[in-house]
Amino acid sequence: MTPLWGTAAACRLTGLSRATIYRHRDPTPPKPRTPRRPSPSALTETERQQVLDLLNSPPYQDLAPAQVWARELDEGRWWCSESTMYRILRAAGQNGERRNQATHPARTKPELVADAANQIWSWDITKLRGPVKGVWYHLYTVIDIWSRYVVGHLVATHEDGQLAEALIADAAARERVDPDQLTVHADRGAAMTCKTITQLLTDLKIGRSHSRPKTSNDNPYIEASFKTLKYDPTFPDRFGSIQHARQHCEAFYTYYNHEHRHSGIGLHTPASVHHGTAGQIRQQRQHTLDAARAAHPHRFGRRRPQPPRLPDRAWINKPDNTAPDQSTTPPTTTHPATQS
Structure with a gap:
């Protein structure tokens, strides 16, 4: 007897799936799935x-x-x-992005490059919350962009060009900076563009460079160091006193310079790169990786594992070589190390 309704029409009326109907009509049992063979390089x-x-x-x-x-x-x-x-x-649900990053429109930008320590320094001031609302402390920080080494910092109760002048002069003397060796990059805040700083850099024969207005991306190294400071688990919501702020920053920058492995410099410490010991440490890492490969060759394949490489240059706004109008644009400083 011919059915009055087709399978498709009957399924539409009853709300069943046609695949379910056909599967129940098939007397052949489904084949068991073959378990997937784990990769020999996978961890247990x-x-x-x-x-x-x-x-x-x-x-x-x-x-x-x-x-x-x-x-x-x-x-x-x-x-x-x-x-x-x-x-x-x-897999354990313990990894993810923390926040979105701001973007800014493209404009004429400063272009700086360093291939050794004490060629390009970057500095800025950030605020730290005091014990009560409305009380702020000001952290001055100077960082070498090639090694990420913090060459100087201080905490004060206010922004002052003379304090910044003393900080930069002390750092230059401690690092034994030669005339025409260094360029200092900063944003366009009042303390950064004041006459005392300008006169100091001129007297010491230090080049100067400034970010574009309201463009924090033009000063990425110092901004990143401030983020590392404020996202550190030990960073307090408020500081009880200026002595507390100074003690905390002193301890943090000692840790940052000598213990923190920085991803931008091959996961070495800034002090190691700044003082020239990173090459030896990289060789020791290579020996450890070679020993690991010898003990577990099935986990490495054919390629020899290598530790992260040390970058040969550090840029502030690396020029786009594909754009002819930017390839011939001179940088915003006359320092020889900044020629693109």
């Missing part, structure tokens, strides 16, 4: 848990996986690759 569940426990351990729970990877490598221990650490955290 025990090893993945050990890496997760390491990342969540008290010394490392507030550090990025790149920091943990570099520190363990410096101690002669290799667990897995840096990307595997990120995958393990992602």
Whole structure:
């Protein structure tokens, strides 16, 4: 007997899926799925848990996986690759972006480059909350953009060009900066453009450069260092006194210069790069990776693992070589190290 309704029409009336009807009509049982064979280079569940426990351990729970990877490598221990650490955290729901970054329209921009320490310094002032509302302390910081080494800082109760002048002069003397060796880059705040700073740089034969108005991207190294300071777990919501602020900043910048592994300089410390010991440390890291590859060759494949390379240059606004109008535009300073 021919059915009055077709399968498709009957399914529309009853709300059932045609695939379900056809599957129930087929007497052949479904074939069991073949379990997926794990990759020989994959970590076991025990090893993945050990890496997760390491990342969540008290010394490392507030550090990025790149920091943990570099520190363990410096101690002669290799667990897995840096990307595997990120995958393990992602699988555990412990990885993600913190916030969106601001963007700014393209304008004429300063172009600075350094290929050694004490060629380009960047400095700025940021505010720190005091003990009560309306009370602020001002942190002056000077950083070498090539090594990310903080060459000088101070905390004061107000912005003052004379304080900035003394800070830069002291840092230049301590670093033994020669005439025409250094360029100092800053934004266009009142303390940065005051007559005392201008006269000091002229007297010391130090070049000067300034950001575009309201464009923080023109001073990225100092802004990034302030973000590292204020996102550190030890950074308080308010400082109880100016002595408290000074003690905290002194301790933080000692840590930042001598312990913090910076992603922009091959996960070395700024002091190591600034004082020329990063090459030796990179060789030691290579020996550790070679030993790890010899012990676990199936986890590395054919390529020889290598530690992150040290960058040969640090740019503020690297010019776009594809644009002919920018390739011939001179930088905003006469310092030889800034020629593009």
